[in-house]
Amino acid sequence: MHELVLAGGTPFSVQLNLLTPLFDGIANGAAYGLLGLGLVLLYKSNGIFNFAQGEFAMIAAIVTYVFDSGTGVLPNLPFFVAALLGVVAGVLVALITERLVIRPMFNRAKVILVVGTVGVALLLIGVEGLLPYPKTEQLPDIGTVLGVRPYVAKVDQIPIADQDVAKIVMLVVLAIAAYVFFRYTRTGTAILAVSQDSTAARVVGISVERISAISWGIAGLLGGVAGILLAVPPQGTLTPGAFTGSTLIVAFAAAVLGGMTSLPGAFVGGMGLGLIEAFANADAAFVPGLRSVANGQAELAVFVVLILVLLVRPRGLLGQES
Amino acid sequence: MTQLLEVEDLRAGYGSVPVLQGVTFSVAEGETAVMFGLNGAGKSTTVNTIAGLLKTWGGKVTFDGEVISGLPASEIVKRGVSLCPEGRRVFPQLSVRTNLELGAWTNRSVQAEQLERVFGYFPRLEERSAQMAGTLSGGEQQMLAIGRALMSKPRLLLIDEASLGLSPKLTQTVFQVVDQINDDGTTVVIVEQNVGVLPYADQALVMQKGTITFDGRGEALAKTGDLRAAYLG
Numbered sequence: 001m002h003e004l005v006l007a008g009g010t011p012f013s014v015q016l017n018l019l020t021p022l023f024d025g026i027a028n029g030a031a032y033g034l035l036g037l038g039l040v041l042l043y044k045s046n047g048i049f050n051f052a053q054g055e056f057a058m059i060a061a062i063v064t065y066v067f068d069s070g071t072g073v074l075p076n077l078p079f080f081v082a083a084l085l086g087v088v089a090g091v092l093v094a095l096i097t098e099r100l101v102i103r104p105m106f107n108r109a110k111v112i113l114v115v116g117t118v119g120v121a122l123l124l125i126g127v128e129g130l131l132p133y134p135k136t137e138q139l140p141d142i143g144t145v146l147g148v149r150p151y152v153a154k155v156d157q158i159p160i161a162d163q164d165v166a167k168i169v170m171l172v173v174l175a176i177a178a179y180v181f182f183r184y185t186r187t188g189t190a191i192l193a194v195s196q197d198s199t200a201a202r203v204v205g206i207s208v209e210r211i212s213a214i215s216w217g218i219a220g221l222l223g224g225v226a227g228i229l230l231a232v233p234p235q236g237t238l239t240p241g242a243f244t245g246s247t248l249i250v251a252f253a254a255a256v257l258g259g260m261t262s263l264p265g266a267f268v269g270g271m272g273l274g275l276i277e278a279f280a281n282a283d284a285a286f287v288p289g290l291r292s293v294a295n296g297q298a299e300l301a302v303f304v305v306l307i308l309v310l311l312v313r314p315r316g317l318l319g320q321e322s
Numbered sequence: 323m324t325q326l327l328e329v330e331d332l333r334a335g336y337g338s339v340p341v342l343q344g345v346t347f348s349v350a351e352g353e354t355a356v357m358f359g360l361n362g363a364g365k366s367t368t369v370n371t372i373a374g375l376l377k378t379w380g381g382k383v384t385f386d387g388e389v390i391s392g393l394p395a396s397e398i399v400k401r402g403v404s405l406c407p408e409g410r411r412v413f414p415q416l417s418v419r420t421n422l423e424l425g426a427w428t429n430r431s432v433q434a435e436q437l438e439r440v441f442g443y444f445p446r447l448e449e450r451s452a453q454m455a456g457t458l459s460g461g462e463q464q465m466l467a468i469g470r471a472l473m474s475k476p477r478l479l480l481i482d483e484a485s486l487g488l489s490p491k492l493t494q495t496v497f498q499v500v501d502q503i504n505d506d507g508t509t510v511v512i513v514e515q516n517v518g519v520l521p522y523a524d525q526a527l528v529m530q531k532g533t534i535t536f537d538g539r540g541e542a543l544a545k546t547g548d549l550r551a552a553y554l555g
Contacts, residue, residue, distance in 0.1 A: 196413045199411060320415065
């Protein structure tokens, strides 16, 4: 291990300071990627940014919590059953959003639909606030649920958390599943067709309404899985609007960085931004005293990289030319 | 001769603006009908309403003895009516082959057989089957749009502005293929502004201001002044 001593006499480990942000970056990147995946799916299918995606995730997390802990008159169910109900709730909320907000405005300008999703997000945050559950609670992490140690392994004394591994595995599985769905299934192809020209899709006999419901249902499912994996210790919370207020904005940036039309791009963009953020933050730890001088370098780094990538490659890293 | 398509006092429009003011005509099975008229006469509105893309305000459309007006577009395609829309409207970021396969969305059992048929009419599409549809030339996109409409094996093919934006030579090629499609048993209704299609027409229709002002045999239209009146007033 290399030890350096600064002028002030503070020793630190170069190796330690590279591994910590690496693991943190991958873990946070998985969170951005998970939310970003749902965003990309709806962009591919409807051509809109869905600002309600964070709340689909939060509803799923809340429903999982209340059934897992048996809040009020609800039964105390095994975690995985509660999680299944949570995902179902995420899908239902997404389907209701599609039926009551998106479908009636289907032929309106896309910007109106986007504003509609902002309205849905705000409405859901309000509804969550009214629900009787402890708002500061968290969901158990996967290690607690399975009754195993909280980390898979340690590298140079730094634990690799079970939950982070679960997030990454789920992100990879969902990204591959979504890619295969669009590439190889008729319904996936129909979703792409509707997104490219909904009138032409009607002409060949595709029910645009049914396809819209399917894509929103899948977005709800992706959001639900993301919510259950993200509302865990240490940073996760069940506070209404928490995902929308923090993770969703970076997830949008991740989806744009990866390419809004590319599902694997959500993975790449999420990981990329997670790592940039973590290393930019690590810089403050790396140079003692920097944090007292500069703050917000992570956010700055994320958006500087995003703008640079978009200037050089406007369609994002893996996006297709449109 | 059996009437395959019967349109009776059809009324439709956009928003609160009426376009079709009571359109009535019928097309016999196995024939090619050509509908002429100026821009805004209601030709596209008529075929779009028949195909279920626009709501029927009044009147009815009967296909093979059954009323289809009011049914969703997907159901109308299933029953054997297919539209090749104005402006081609191919799926630009999907391959030629995928565009064609989507044409058989409602009738997957005929996909392989129809794909062979379409490639027979348009060998160029087979050569370019892996290419993105958006990268095709205008003429090739028109071929793809007609081919896609044939993929569901329709009994009635509606073609809106087949020659729009095509060179005279390519226009003739498209008209000849449409004639071949008709000879192979598909009833065709073509909306056109190009009178060069008239030799291929069994029946001619002229539309003015949302109504049919001429309905007769193709050769009869050439002799009357109705076509001149429709275009020159």
